[in-house]
Amino acid sequence: MHRLQQYDILVYMSQTPGLRDRKKQRTRRTIERVALDLFEENGFDGTTIELIAAAADIAPRTFFHYFPSKEDVVLADYATRLDRIVVALEAGPIGEAPWPALRAAFLDVAADYETERGELLRRFRIIEATPSVAARNLQIQATWEDAVTEAVARWLGLDAARDLRPRLIAGAALAAIRASLRRWLTDHGQSRLPSHISACFDLLETGLGQVSRPK
Amino acid sequence: MHRLQQYDILVYMSQTPGLRDRKKQRTRRTIERVALDLFEENGFDGTTIELIAAAADIAPRTFFHYFPSKEDVVLADYATRLDRIVVALEAGPIGEAPWPALRAAFLDVAADYETERGELLRRFRIIEATPSVAARNLQIQATWEDAVTEAVARWLGLDAARDLRPRLIAGAALAAIRASLRRWLTDHGQSRLPSHISACFDLLETGLGQVSRPK
DNA sequence: TCTTGGGTTGCAGTGTACGCAATAATGCAG
DNA sequence: CTGCATTATTGCGTACACTGCAACCCAAGA
Numbered sequence: 001m002h003r004l005q006q007y008d009i010l011v012y013m014s015q016t017p018g019l020r021d022r023k024k025q026r027t028r029r030t031i032e033r034v035a036l037d038l039f040e041e042n043g044f045d046g047t048t049i050e051l052i053a054a055a056a057d058i059a060p061r062t063f064f065h066y067f068p069s070k071e072d073v074v075l076a077d078y079a080t081r082l083d084r085i086v087v088a089l090e091a092g093p094i095g096e097a098p099w100p101a102l103r104a105a106f107l108d109v110a111a112d113y114e115t116e117r118g119e120l121l122r123r124f125r126i127i128e129a130t131p132s133v134a135a136r137n138l139q140i141q142a143t144w145e146d147a148v149t150e151a152v153a154r155w156l157g158l159d160a161a162r163d164l165r166p167r168l169i170a171g172a173a174l175a176a177i178r179a180s181l182r183r184w185l186t187d188h189g190q191s192r193l194p195s196h197i198s199a200c201f202d203l204l205e206t207g208l209g210q211v212s213r214p215k
Numbered sequence: 216m217h218r219l220q221q222y223d224i225l226v227y228m229s230q231t232p233g234l235r236d237r238k239k240q241r242t243r244r245t246i247e248r249v250a251l252d253l254f255e256e257n258g259f260d261g262t263t264i265e266l267i268a269a270a271a272d273i274a275p276r277t278f279f280h281y282f283p284s285k286e287d288v289v290l291a292d293y294a295t296r297l298d299r300i301v302v303a304l305e306a307g308p309i310g311e312a313p314w315p316a317l318r319a320a321f322l323d324v325a326a327d328y329e330t331e332r333g334e335l336l337r338r339f340r341i342i343e344a345t346p347s348v349a350a351r352n353l354q355i356q357a358t359w360e361d362a363v364t365e366a367v368a369r370w371l372g373l374d375a376a377r378d379l380r381p382r383l384i385a386g387a388a389l390a391a392i393r394a395s396l397r398r399w400l401t402d403h404g405q406s407r408l409p410s411h412i413s414a415c416f417d418l419l420e421t422g423l424g425q426v427s428r429p430k
Numbered sequence: 431t432c433t434t435g436g437g438t439t440g441c442a443g444t445g446t447a448c449g450c451a452a453t454a455a456t457g458c459a460g
Numbered sequence: 461c462t463g464c465a466t467t468a469t470t471g472c473g474t475a476c477a478c479t480g481c482a483a484c485c486c487a488a489g490a
Contacts, residue, residue: 048445
């Protein structure tokens, strides 16, 4: 009986970080789900915080305890994904060529994208249709660029403030993501995202000068 | 006399588009000047439209007839610059390699930047210190990327929606600008912006894979 | 001079977001 | 299981950006 109680406590602690946080997570998901539905129905600008709050059964004021702005409901996951990238990059190979590590890190993210295809497509439709969300999205991408720049500079033993190559590499890598993602979205996620990214990275590594008009 | 009158009219029309528009231009410049001063003094967020309007001696409501948002006071010139780039790109060489034309177009913009160095530095300080302005800035850069993507696609005879290379090239070119500009700003515009850009373009053309850790 | 169109202004209103204080729910220790 | 501490929720008030509308004003042109 004693052992059983201990076991219960362990399960309780590992699976659930307390009823409190479980409830918070649930509320957060509810807001996200309800908000995305409303955005699709009424448009982003046509949906007020008040409406979202009513649909999620919370007070309007409470919304801002979960998301710093309306835009972040659509984009919240990105910041989380950045953390994973940064971790992957920090484990990168000091002194070696940066490209294999960079490629691996971004292909890893691409795998995520493909598994969450439906969800991603929903969100991207809202992003593309709403300037303010697009702006916030770019802002988040800028933090990615900063993080990647720092990582590449560390690998190459360069100072990112004095040498422009780390930022150029990071910016080009993110351009690869944007181009691949855009291509992937135009065919509604039917094509293979990783192969797009690989193709882009190949071009960046070996030189964009080789691209020329097809016969 | 008759000829002189005609000449006067021509001068009048070319130099001054009427007293009305002249006054508009002056008011616009006043708002810009006054607003930038206030931003530097109180910070962007610490400066209200009401304050700007008072300092520029206009009604708060009138501000929005000149600028669609507070952010655009800092960034208004960019949209104009884009027009010049697009024009330069449309004159680009169909069927040839895109890089010489791309390089020329961006070096042209860089020349502008250097002549307006002081003004530019003021504005960039505000951009870097203010998230909302930075976001708007990125949004404008995105329109640049779209425009460059289209131009490159046209040159290469590719469909930008189906082939990801035009957008990759455009994105990489803009990353070159960002990296160069950042480097240029860290030394307060002392270094040569065009040479930064040239160096970036060289790397992009011949391949980023060659960048490696210095001995 | 008179008309007309554009520019300016004031007013009222909407919506996001924040600070603050009161209240409710939860976790924890006795 | 009960009181205490912690944290979440809520309501209220406020600041500010931005918009639509209608009145007004003034330069431009007939």
